[in-house]
Amino acid sequence: MAWQSPISPGISWYESSIDDRPEYRPLDGSVNASVAIVGGGFTGLQAAYNLAKAGVDVVLVEAHRFGDGASGRNGGQFGTGQRWWPEEYEEEFGLPLSKQLFDMAERAKQYVLDFSTENAIDIEYMQGHMIVAHKPRFEKYFRANPEIAAERYNYPHLHFMEKDETATRLGSARYHFGVYDKNTGHIHPMKLIIGLAQAAQAAGAKIHEMTPATKITSESGKVRIETARGTITADKALVATDAYTEKLEPVTSSHVMPIGSFIGATPPLDNFPPILPGKESVADSRFVVRYFRKTRDNRLLFGGREIYSSEKPEEIGDHIRKQVVEIYPALADVPFTNAWGGYVGITMPRFPFVRQVAPGITTIGGYSGHGVLLANYCGKLYADMISGKQTELELFRGLKVPSFPGGRTFRAPLLFLALSWYAMLDRM
Structure with a gap:
């Protein structure tokens, strides 16, 4: 019987079309790591995979099952470039930056295809x-x-x-x-997330399902992630919860809307x-x-x-x-x-939100419907950054992403009104 996600309505065809997903044991006790990751979607698992391959001690916790969020339930479309057409970015930022963003997305496309081939994952491309x-x-x-x-x-x-x-x-x-x-x-996104989790574990990443993070703090040069089953103490942390951040990390929640x-x-x-x-x-x-x-x-x-x-x-x-x-x-x-x-994480300008939100804590999310390409690649780029490489994450970090108006209380009804207005215009 297909697993019913507790955070998303309905059993997807992706879940129905595969054999049972491998299960990964919850965190059991407190641990130390060089890097801690919260969120087991494309971004988090790609970061864990690439960090482990580079010999970094990494621990990842996911509140539910891998694939219960947008990474396992989306439309499976790649697209080309960023969320807007390149000429729209050109009007906003000029040709040089627009071309950099376009080329970055093309590298993201190739990265996903190469990763799947190298790890023998049939993503049904x-x-x-x-x-x-x-x-x-x-x-x-x-x-x-x-x-x-x-x-x-x-x-x-x-x-x-x-x-x-x-x-x-x-x-x-x-x-x-x-x-x-x-x-x-x-592609078939659930097949990609299943293969990605297997690759991350095989590379040496410690990955745990059914382990919700309840609090993240940064003090005295260390990051601490509290869960009901233990605390992770790390030098650095990645928040990769996207649309499902809720109250865990307030800066992310104010900039990324489900x-x-x-x-x-x-x-x-x-x-x-x-x-x-x-x-x-x-x-x-x-x-x-x-x-x-x-x-x-x-x-x-x-x-x-x-x-x-x-x-x-x-x-x-x-x-x-x-x-x-x-x-x-x-x-x-x-x-x-x-x-x-x-639920898909969106930002006001519809490009990703990449920020250091506290000492040692980076957040990446808000792919705005373009996450099959960008979420995978941004996870890889985060791992490169931790390894000391200059990465294209700086392109996103330099883009202005304002917070949603209305705060947590009023942003949802305001967004509903805005989407209803645009839906009406679509019909006219």
């Missing part, structure tokens, strides 16, 4: 990704994007899709045009061959983005970021079904085998 426009007024920007990417960012892998090509590749006439990216794709993301999975669509015949992944141009893809076994996984009043899996399916039928009316009577949700 499937190539091809589309960004499609739900409004015709975006045409100027969509047409310019491939040319800008090729000429200014040395990325010749995009092409503009006219309406006919868009409809053929999607199996739907719902969108007006799009951009096709042949040099990226999508937002609900929900996905439904159909049975294999063998009777609907026109729907995504190339099995690419798709994201649309809405602010409250809809994202979907075909799995290796021909299922449609369809996600939308909305904050719903209910977290019951059957009601998640009802909300997602309405969005599916707008694009694929033929699927109106096709049931979901799984409907699930989870």
Whole structure:
């Protein structure tokens, strides 16, 4: 029987599609380490893996099971570049920094693929990704994007899709045009997190599930992480809890906001061959983005970021079904085998929050829906930084990420109002 996450609603198709996940024993007693890590998602486990490989004594604690958070329940899409299109960063920061950020994301993409190959992890990587426009007024920007990417960012892998090509590749006439990216794709994220945990343990990292951290302090040159099962005393610590930080680390919580993301999975669509015949992944141009893809076994996984009043899996399916039928009316009577949700960490400007929040304590999170690439790579970069290397984490550290208005009490309702406003604009 698939494990039901206590922190996220519904059993994901990812969980249903695999054998039982390996279990890792909780922390038992107090320990010392060079580096302590709180959070066992992509960031934390990659940091633990790379630190252990470098011979660093590292201990990691995860409050639940590896994969219960966003790293094991997300849409599985890579994308290209950062959260925005590169020309948007260019307007904000200028071409040199925008190019550095783009190149960093490309290295992140290659890192995940190389890591999976080197560790024999079948992440079910499937190539091809589309960004499609739900409004015709975006045409100027969509047409310019491939040319800008090729000429200014040395990325010749995009092409503009006219309406006919868009409809053929999607199996739907719902969108007006799009951009096709042949040099990226999508994966099975739970298989990656399972393989990553195994690789981290094999490298010598001490990793523990079902061990929630209750307090983090820094004093007298040491970091102490308290849990119900013992205290970790370390020289340095990484907080990699992202959307699930809550009250544990207040600086992170004020800058990284959890937002609900929900996905439904159909049975294999063998009777609907026109729907995504190339099995690419798709994201649309809405602010409250809809994202979907075909799995290796021909299922449609369809996600939308909305904050719903209910977290019951059957009601998640009802909300997602309405969005599916707008694009694929033929699927109106096709049931979901799984409907699930989870929480994504976002920041105000939609790029990661990387800071030293106290002596010896670094926090990394807020990938804003781009975490399959960036979370893995940032974990690796943190390990490089601890080893004394100059890293690209400094690019993120230098970007201004303001805190959310309203504090912990009012930020959620304010964000709900903002998202509701943008969702209304998406429909106009």
